[in-house]
Amino acid sequence: MIVETWGKTDVGKHRLTNEDCLYVDSEGRLILVLDGMGGHRAGEVASRLAMETISEFYGRHVKSTDVDLDLFDNYDDSFTFHANLLRQAAYKANRTVVEKSQEREEFVGMGSTLTGVAIHDFTASMINVGDSRMYLIRDGTIEQISKDHTLAEDQIERGIMSREEARESQLRHILSSVIGVDSRVRVHMDELTVFPGDIFLLCTDGLNAVMEDHEILEEVMRSKPGPDVLERLIQIVNDRGSPDNTTLALSVLFEENEEE
Amino acid sequence: MFKLILKFQDTVIEEYEFHSTPVTIGRRDDNNVVIDNMAVSGHHAVIEQEDPNFYVLVDLESLNGTFVNETKIARQRIFDGDALIVGKHTLSFIDLRPVEERPIKQDSVPEGVAGGPQFRDTVILDTKAQQELLAKHAGERGISPEQLAEKPKKVDLYGSVTIISGGTPEIIDLTKRLTTIGKSSDSDIRCSGLLVGKTAALINKRPNGYFLAYAEGLKKPEVNGESVTTQVQLHDGDEITVGSTRMTFNLREEIS
DSSP states (O other): OEEEEEEEEEOOSSOSSOOEEEEEOTTSOEEEEEEEEOTTTHHHHHHHHHHHHHHHHHHHHTTOSSOOGGGOSSOOTTSOHHHHHHHHHHHHHHHHHHHHHTTSGGGTTOEEOEEEEEEETTEEEEEEESSOEEEEEETTEEEEOSOOOBHHHHHHHTTSSOHHHHHHOGGGGEESOOBTTSSSOOOEEEEEEOOTTOEEEEEOHHHHTTOOHHHHHHHHHTSSSSHHHHHHHHHHHHHTTOOSOEEEEEEEEEOOOOOO | OEEEEEEETTEEEEEEEESSSOEEEESSTTSSEEOOOTTSOTTOEEEEEETTTEEEEEEOSOSSOEEETTEEESEEEEOTTOEEEETTEEEEEEEOSOGGGSOOOOOOOOSSSTTSOOOOOOEEOOHHHHHHHHHHHHHHTTOOHHHHHSOOOOEEEEEEEEEEESSOOOEEEOOSSEEEEESSTTOSEEOOSTTOOTTOEEEEEETTEEEEEEOSSSSOOEETTEEOSSEEEOOTTOEEEETTEEEEEEEEEEEO
């Protein structure tokens, strides 16, 4: 399958700096979207450092044919090598950002969210930390594949809050897992089979702050997937006040042309 | 002209009087109000003036946010008697101008779009603070800490396939997110037959069930005799055929 990916980032109307980060490898098969946090540009440092660490680690080990188990803190056999590699990369990024944050006073408390996907062998392997999201758009429906690491989501899981209540709750702004703050980090991991025509949308919460899932779906379906879709989404975010930075990556899968 | 009373858990730490703006609040020494606490950002917030006679509190994209009377703000007009919360500290705002020179407090319109989502900012809390907040929130809803400590009930899915013919008779537990079926020696389930792909099909475990998907090869997999061109959800007892290999799918649900 062929993957085509487009990305776009926008500072928004209320922020002076863009602390988001976006990475797409040369073949469009590894896509990362990160949202850095921390005052005085520390957020930029955190998201960038996490992005560099993950892309470097994943790129270096993905081609290896033998699984070197020494590489992994814990290898989960129920997931593919690619998913395990991505999660390990996130662990490594976490350690790297934690160490960096201890170097200088202005880095204290900095951190980053992450949502990332690797597309390989009819499969999408994804991970996320924090509230940056990944959606699958298939057959005219939208499904959130990532899991929000927020206190609101925790309360939903415990049955204390309904999903509707959570949408309005202040707890949705409080992250329960983030890269670079604690020596331990919770990473959500998932895998699914992919088909030609599948669309993945990765985004920072700048999008979700002002758009509901069904609105995102409508906008994506309005035209052929491509840079225009991202332009329109950013335009809507800006029209609605764009409180935060917004970063988007859109990937589309195509059938390989088998005719010689 | 206004006064700020810095408090920590109802204990007054310091009182400040200001005759001009801006007044900066933060952890670093170069602020007008210095709060030496790790929950406070270096430059956390600033009080400015806005025409005609308003004082405005502006959050400087602080890590833990700035609150006015428990509402998180980005930029908000403040009035006599408001409580400004920075980290774990409270600053009581007292307008020292004669009453007739002060603005009238109106119910403030949320920032951003009218009727739309409020201005928001993401917050990171340490694990202990998270647990406290969750317990407080649950407590407000009449849920005890013991109930909160209980793990939520969830349904675990256990799928398996049993090879009936065209291969070694065996039961294969579908514990992996993705189980591959095909001719390739790497496949989790090896199949034989003409035109069967190296990876002919995949079984994907999702939160809502198991799905069988076609991958490659001219021979498409079949479920209960129907050819699968994209993917179908598998149900207990379904018969799967890939090339000359036949198998049944079984599904068990357990509540944990």
